[in-house]
Amino acid sequence: MQEIPKCGHKLSRTCIRCDLNGPMEITQVKKNSLNADGSTCYMLKAVCRSCGYLNGEFKPIWYNLYELGAVV
Known part of the structure; x- marks a missing residue:
């Protein structure tokens, strides 16, 4: 089971700018x-x-816990 996201953790996503x-x-x-x-x-x-x-300043980043196998 994955942890709840916290500051400092790394999240693999695509930057909306570059x-x-x-x-x-x-x-x-x-x-x-x-x-x-x-x-x-x-x-x-x-x-x-x-x-x-x-990323997430103007357009939210949604963290899908189901995708990672965790239900909080």
Whole structure:
């Protein structure tokens, strides 16, 4: 089971500015909502290692815990 995302963790996603796919460091985690099935939605902000763009500042990054095999 995967952990809840925390600041400093790496998340592999594609940067919306430079289109580089790779690990980004999470800089902010916000609990967004509790779903009807008991799972939790989080909004994340993560910095691209290539261009330094803060992904999630204007367009949320949704962290899919089901995709990673975890239900929180």
